[in-house]
Amino acid sequence: MRLRELLRDTLTAEELESLPSGFDVVGDIAILEIPDAFRPKETAIGTVVLANLKHVKVVVAKDEPHSGELRTRTVRHLAGEQRTTTMHKESGVVLEVDVESMYFSPRLSHERLRIASLIKPGERVLVMFSGCGPFPLVIARNAKPSEVVAVELNPAAHQYALRNAARNKAKQVRCMQGDVREVVPALGSFDRVVMPHPEGGEDFLDIALPAVKRNGALHFYDFLEESEIPQAAQKVKQAGNAAGREVQVLGSTVCGQIGVRRYRVCVDALVE
Ligand SMILES: C[S@@+](CC[C@H](N)C(=O)[O-])C[C@H]1O[C@@H](n2cnc3c(N)ncnc32)[C@H](O)[C@@H]1O
Known part of the structure; x- marks a missing residue:
């Protein structure tokens, strides 16, 4: 589901327009891209995503893109369980991943x-x-x-x-x-x-x-x-x-x- 549909009751129409509409789900962790202007509302955004997506148990926001030789990054916890590791299923394979x-x-x-x-x-x-x-x-x-x-x-x-x-x-x-x-x-x-x-x-x-x-x-x-x-x-x-x-x-x-x-x-x- 698109983020904008989920947040129709949380953000104004103008705010919805400027919010990136897609997000990644790795295992049961939803990873959102939250522009700085939305920081005061990010916990509310995370809470709505958690409440509406049954398979999601953790919601985080990207801090920075992957960087450095090892392509690591940090995320900010928004809602749900406090963890960055998860099990992700893809093409018949189960992968344990740490999103940071x-x-x-x-x-x-x-x-x-x-x-x-x-x-x-x-x-x-x-x-x-x-x-x-x-x-x-x-x-x-x-x-x-x-x-x-x-x-x-x-x-x-x-x-x-x-x-x-x-x-x-x-x-x-x-x-x-x-x-x-x-x-x-x-x-x-x-x-x-x-x-x-x-x-x-x-x-x-x-x-x-x-x-x-x-x-x-x-x-x-x-x-x-x-x-x-x-x-x-x-x-x-x-x-x-x-x-x-x-x-x-x-x-x-x-x-x-x-x-x-x-x-x-x-x-x-x-x-x-
Ligand atoms: C874009 S990531 C791809 C990871 C994985 N193949 C995937 O698709 O999820 C690039 C990877 O290259 C690794 N890497 C960077 N320089 C390397 C080097 N000189 N030798 C081996 N691995 C390296 C990074 O640690 C990182 O995990």
């Missing part, structure tokens, strides 16, 4: 299934920047890879990924904690490498490309303005040239809007 100490977005569920649908039985897959494990676990559950190796720098996210792999009995998923620059060169080569780190992921193409087997696949994510979208494919081609690998771009998928005319884009490429 690690990145997780439920909006990427379609994209994760899209990647899983491309995987052929027996593939060895590398997920760089794997967080608490959504990409590796959705892949393991919805495709038939021989192995999925997941590499994540954030120690908290890695601990959750280990628990999530065990919880989902995903024996083909191997979670490793560390910097992809140090970990990936020792892992051998993969049929497919997934790079879900759109903020600065291009700085890691020199690590990802050598890890792709000949005629393997690469999925590179980027954040771009609408007019810049073709640049994502160019970045992969240029990195291919620098690495001495021929790159055939198979397509660019817009897999989400992250701001005004700003998009999350995935480049699917064949690396010869």
